[in-house]
Amino acid sequence: MMMMHAAVGLWFLSAVIYVGRGHHYFVHGNVKTVQDAVVDDRTDSVSLVNEANQGFSFRLYRKLAADADSQGENIIFCPFCVSNALAALSVGAQGETHCQLFSGLGFNNPLVQKEVDQAFQMFLQRASNQSQEDSSEGTAVFMDDRFKPKPEFLQTLKQSYFTDGFNVDFSQTTESADAINQYVEEKMTNWKIDQLVEDLDPNTVMYLISYIYYKGKWATQFDPELTEQYDFNVDENTKVPVFMMNLEDSFYTFHDDKLKTTVLQLPLNSSYSMLLMLPEVMTTLENATSLNHVTKWLKAMRPRRYNLYIPKFSIKTSYNLNDVLSEMGMTGMFHGGANLRGISERQGLAVSNVVHQATLDVDETGAEASAATGLGFERLAVIQVSVLKFNRPFMVIIERNTKEIFFLGRIINPTI
CATH class of the missing domain: 2.30.39.10 (Alpha-1-antitrypsin, domain 1)
Structure with a gap:
């Protein structure tokens, strides 16, 4: 039987959060916990979150297609990866910043944060149950070891967004970038992307990555x-x-x-x-x-x-989504007035950069044993x-x- 490979897709979104140097802390968060009370796939809230994700997909696509830099260019991105990362970020957002994230993602009334978290937990758990050697989904967070986030923020990321957690010293920019790139290359992408991070500001305190890897036949x-x-x-x-x-x-x-x-x-x-x-x-x-x-x-x-x-074809794209997300109403997270007190009470916490990288390869490979x-x-x-x-x-x-x-x-x- 001839085994044909196609559609190798790698998608990444990272939200880099900068703040003045904090204190100490981080707990390794490599635990994937799913509570018995996970919302059933048939519930209204899960359906609403799923519909919102799909609506966000096409709104974001049209923004990318309308961008002057995209004229005449290929477009490749993973909308679920973007919405997953921003939903994880919304766990730590409050006030107007949270409202903007929910509105931009389409998570409007009657949805609340807990329902969104449970929906993504179910999406990722279902993918994990169906997982195989050539598929993986999840998030990872790299935290400066002198920055103290709220334990409940980290717990929600671990429980609902299947987050792996790591300590790094972001004042050592080269070493911390190498640590992130090594994790992305080996853990997430099967060595398809080896340079997700090129430059890091020494004021970085958190680097959040949402990823999907899929190799299909x-x-x-x-x-x-x-x-x-x-x-x-x-x-x-x-x-x-x-x-x-x-x-x-x-x-x-x-x-x-x-x-x-x-x-x-x-x-x-x-x-x-x-x-x-x-x-x-x-x-x-x-x-x-x-x-x-x-x-x-x-x-x-x-x-x-x-x-x-x-x-x-084999295509690779890279986007900075700051302007696009701002145009979609999510402006508050990018400036000094951002309300991310669900992550930390420290003033000045804001998202500095949202970047997305994707590759798609469509080809045929394998050995022919029968031409059926x-x-x-x-x-x-x-x-x-x-x-x-x-x-x-x-x-x-x-x-x-x-x-x-x-x-x-x-x-x-x-x-x-």
Whole structure:
């Protein structure tokens, strides 16, 4: 049996919090505790948090797409990773700063902090129960050993956000950056990202990281013998050569007439799938698409046989989200008036930087023991098979259980 690998995704968000030098303290928090009273998946609060996460996904995507620096560029990010980190930060936020975080994330009334914490605990616990060698999710916090956070803040991070905790001396900027990078490289990313942190201010007292690593296998294999080079139409005037994977099979698809977009679902292992959206006009799809569209597509999809072509690509992106999150109403956490007294009573505690790094690799690997791809059926000679070729810009979603968006992006040029 040929084992085909696809969609290796790595997502990271870190919130760096600066303050004047504090005192002492930190407790190693490598305990993952789940209380018996975890909210059931069917409860209203968990559904509301999940819906809020999906709504946040598309709002953040549109902000990134509208940014001048993103024009003509690929976009790859993990919205769940961002919302997970900001939800963890909201545990220590109070007053207007907390209101802004909840509003920006979509956690409005009647949701309260405890319900949000329980929902993320359930999301992460469910992922842990389904975990395998090529999947991991969680958070980590690096604390200066002279900074004293509130024990209840640390306890909530450990219990609800599955947080690993570590002591570092941030006055030793090189050594502390190396410690964080080593943890990210070995623990979180399977050596895919080795330089998450480049520069650290000696006034840093906390570094919070939310991470997801996933390496999936296609449910139906591609044959590398069929991969060939074709032109990819970046725009009306630009073509680039790319290697296209090819598979002829029955696929679940839907054509959205209003958005003039063809949607294809490619199942991956562990209840994940990749949605590929091929629009006639990218901006039409980007400006309109929402969770409601994704839900409609998944319900309306029907199987149809296609001769499918998808480009192989390997993409890495890096974003500073300070301006984007401020534009989404989350301004208070970035200045000296931030109210993060749920972390510490010390004045001047504020978020200095929110950065996000992501990589996505789509390819085929493995050893061929049997070529059971459905390409040799004689009946194909008498059945009209349509060609579906992703040879122009398209959007990508990786979702789990048909309701959780973990990855969202667009491919404008697979070669950059």
